[in-house]
Amino acid sequence: MKSKLTIVVLLVSISFVKAQIYTPSGIVQGSSGNNNIGIGTSNPNSMLTLGGPSPLFLNRGASSSTPFLAVLNSVIPTDAKYGWAFYDNSTNGNLDIFRRNGTSQGIQFMSFNRNTGDVAIGESTPLFLNHGASSSTPFLAVLNSVIPTDAKYGWAFYDNPINGNLDIFRRNGTVQGLQFMSFDRNTGDVSIGTSNSNGNKLAVKGIVGCEEVVVKSGNSWNWPDYVFAKDYKLKSLKEVKEYIEQNNHLPEIPSAQEIEKNGFMLAEMNAKLLQKIEELTLYVIEQNKQITNLQNRLDKVESNSK
Numbered sequence: 001m002k003s004k005l006t007i008v009v010l011l012v013s014i015s016f017v018k019a020q021i022y023t024p025s026g027i028v029q030g031s032s033g034n035n036n037i038g039i040g041t042s043n044p045n046s047m048l049t050l051g052g053p054s055p056l057f058l059n060r061g062a063s064s065s066t067p068f069l070a071v072l073n074s075v076i077p078t079d080a081k082y083g084w085a086f087y088d089n090s091t092n093g094n095l096d097i098f099r100r101n102g103t104s105q106g107i108q109f110m111s112f113n114r115n116t117g118d119v120a121i122g123e124s125t126p127l128f129l130n131h132g133a134s135s136s137t138p139f140l141a142v143l144n145s146v147i148p149t150d151a152k153y154g155w156a157f158y159d160n161p162i163n164g165n166l167d168i169f170r171r172n173g174t175v176q177g178l179q180f181m182s183f184d185r186n187t188g189d190v191s192i193g194t195s196n197s198n199g200n201k202l203a204v205k206g207i208v209g210c211e212e213v214v215v216k217s218g219n220s221w222n223w224p225d226y227v228f229a230k231d232y233k234l235k236s237l238k239e240v241k242e243y244i245e246q247n248n249h250l251p252e253i254p255s256a257q258e259i260e261k262n263g264f265m266l267a268e269m270n271a272k273l274l275q276k277i278e279e280l281t282l283y284v285i286e287q288n289k290q291i292t293n294l295q296n297r298l299d300k301v302e303s304n305s306k
Contacts, residue, residue, distance in 0.1 A: 092114065
């Protein structure tokens, strides 16, 4: 009878220590009735809790308020003043990573979209990384809103589905935003303030301000020093006058209509202007020669009249 009573007591004792693990030193311990395991703590509040100065939590089926993985300085995640916590967002199923700061909210550092794999870094200024994004969805963005078209400031990079170009926009709270730059996928042409480079390596819609511009030619320059060559055929002032009367612009200089339609090449136009300056110099030299001759003749006449 005594032996039977002993067996009953042992069975009852075993039922009260379900899922508990103990060691004489107290390093590995458990919690009664909830199947949780604690290492270095006697009160594990997750399936596996590693206690000490920086507890490690592992929870299965955790909620948005309870991390499924965390390394914190407190056994209560929301009380932790520092550490990191990984949450399964119960609203959208995303993976959210928080840095604990002693508040119930904490600071959200990163979120992974469960459906698209998109990555958002930061809470107030999210960073988006999208694979195969469209013209309405940036593949890379740093914005102040998780919805790119709602962002009032920030930058977004788009893969243009029409031409495959890389378009860079500044968000301003509108669906369109402000397009700042575009890179042509085939030529590498760069457009600033416009989406069409018109075949130029760099196209800028607006004013360009700089301290200096250096223009170099890929070919040998045909710089207009040839105007001073002995065999240069300088038009007479009469010919220039007749040309201007017929065309309303200088010879070899584009008309206003041509400039409005095609613009002009900066290096070419500077060379043409220098050519006209050098021609004008030759006219002035010739005029001075004639004035000197006339002055000499006048002096001679006045001398003879005395």
